[in-house]
Amino acid sequence: AQSVTQPDIHITVSEGASLELRCNYSYGATPYLFWYVQSPGQGLQLLLKYFSGDTLVQGIKGFEAEFKRSQSSFNLRKPSVHWSDAAEYFCAVASGGYNKLIFGAGTRLAVHP
């Protein structure tokens, strides 16, 4: 069965430091992968997605992610974190004929000044 694992429940970084959030997936075919961000009291906002092609994907707000098929990973990165990046981040894989998303449990990011 398809699944997504985000190994880190909480991560704390200092403002200006680099960030990497880990995501591992289990999927039999070519995966469609996503990263979403959720700020308190708000819905999900798409940061980036990978369907095919270049394995390094650029997204909004300065985020990027790299698809590594050999490691079944799709890690999210940002070179310099801003205080406004504090939020919960979800990795997801498309399933069900690409009509539904299977989400990981999320990683809560805290940013120290």
Place this chain on the structure above:
Amino acid sequence: DAGVTQSPTHLIKTRGQQVTLRCSPKSGHDTVSWYQQALGQGPQFIFQYYEEEERQRGNFPDRFSGHQFPNYSSELNVNALLLGDSALYLCASSPSGLAGGSVETQYFGPGTRLLVL
């Protein structure tokens, strides 16, 4: 464009009651999906509606039902509420006919937070 809107924003019910949540999709979108997000967890797919029919369903009991109207808006109904139904319920809309499926271009609403006492 107002994006995806949901109502109400918050709701408190007691066990055994029934609840109806509403979703208006983004303009131009005809497909609506519902997700349940329990506290501290990622969203879980409940079902998807397209052309006023349930197209796909996740692993949720029959107490969860839905409806889609001709204007593409949708309702989620939950009967015989349990404490475990307390969650944020998210609606997502997308246009049909995309090669990448509904998830290729999907917008989420802010959610309805349901508390069952």
